[in-house]
Amino acid sequence: MKIQLLFFGITTDLTGENSINFELNTDITVQDLKEVLMQKFPKLKNMHQFAIAVNEEYAEDTLTLKENDVVAIIPPVSGG
């Protein structure tokens, strides 16, 4: 299935991407996706942590992704 991946902050610099279409197996959880991403973009391992948002809401690791989800990689925020 296809999802859209969005990159922000330092993850844009680490991956060289802003937004890509990404092909995934079905029944993939957020935790699974994190592992897939770190294989595809090994530089993400340099970060202590990052959160995942699905369709503009923070997602738990156990959430199962669906076709056409918009998935954002959220590095530690630093607004304010």
Next chain:
Amino acid sequence: MENKTSVKITSDTLNLQECYNFVQDAACGGIALFIGTVRNATQNKEVTLLDFSGYEPMAIKEMQKIADTALVKFAIHKIAIHHAIGELKIGDIPVIIAVSSAHRKAAFEACEFAIDTLKETVPIWKKEHFEDGEVWVNTHP
């Protein structure tokens, strides 16, 4: 129902008067304001400018959650949370939080809650620029 929250992300200069005017009300005994300003140094290193970027639709949602939670959690009347994005220079204002309440304690507490939570949850990032380079704040690549 009267709108009690004003949430905004803009690439324009933030408008303090607009925040004040939104929360000001005859029923209120006070207004607490937090104004974030760009500091000229980080750990003794001179900063030239800050570049703020955000995941805007999600950032707006998270800011709205903070405003809605503050209204439930504290005895306040109105709250405004405005954040700027783009390049800001020393002394510029990246964030304004304004809270009005009948009694001052609730406004102070809600204001502190709002800025503390914003810094933890709202997907906005700042890159610090120095004379000799740049670094994303809060990350350790």
